[in-house]
Amino acid sequence: MNIYLDLFLSFAKVGVLTFGGGYAMLPILQREVAENKKWATEEELMDYYAIGQCTPGVIAVNTATFIGRKVKGLAGSILSTLGVVFPSLVIIIAIAAFVNNFADSPIVQNAFAGIRACVCVLILNAVVKLWKKAIVDKPTLLIFAIVFILSVFTNLSPVVYVILAAVAGIILKSLEAKK
Template identity: 60%
Template structure:
């Protein structure tokens, strides 16, 4: 399953909805939406949700283990191989090139996520403050995330109150 959480939906749809008929098309879309707005990897959340719906907490745990096992095996194998070769000059040069690609890929994903997250002046303000504070200081990302959630609730509450007047 290449390409992370977003690549998983079509595969889940084929396997779980069409082949196994465990859940309906709408249910899987629901799980996926919830998977995106709960913390953690989207693919893991969707799988956990599915497992939980079929067999309770134990089902959730087993589905999660199923999703993470291939990653564990492949990455450990690769990490082991890479650590043996990373000191060769040609591997170092390859990684220098790769790091440039990683920078561009992350920048692209910031733009992509930003398009759905930065929708008005308030969200633009939150984005800029978090960006600058995180670059300049080593401020805890956990506190940042919690503060932004509280601010979001406060701003929307204030807006609703003003609209109702």
């Protein structure tokens, strides 16, 4: 099969099977990319995934770009990335059309009122998981507290916090190094 088509289809498969976010993706990538296609070793995959987690953007997309580039350069990275998002586009558009059409039905309204209560908890669980990796000492706890309070009570764009946090980190660490 044409390698570009192969990349697109393999990552479309990963996209379909990634159910519930990037964290669910790793075992599927291991099987498809490392074992079946041998496009990358397990170690490379772990590295890509780790970098994908701490760089901006969607983890699944970041990882797909990495592997696509390794296999077939720029065109490979673009096709892998398009592959990974393609199933989402199709599935979500179908569901969105349905949900938006039936938004006024009592059943849909009641269902979503229940679902929203559940979403609260899922977000809380995600925060707890991230907390363990992100809040490691006093300065990081302080950053968390400041950003949390400011963003609950003001309407500043999240972009501002991310940039300021990056600057604060660089300053903090260079001060530490000087001591």
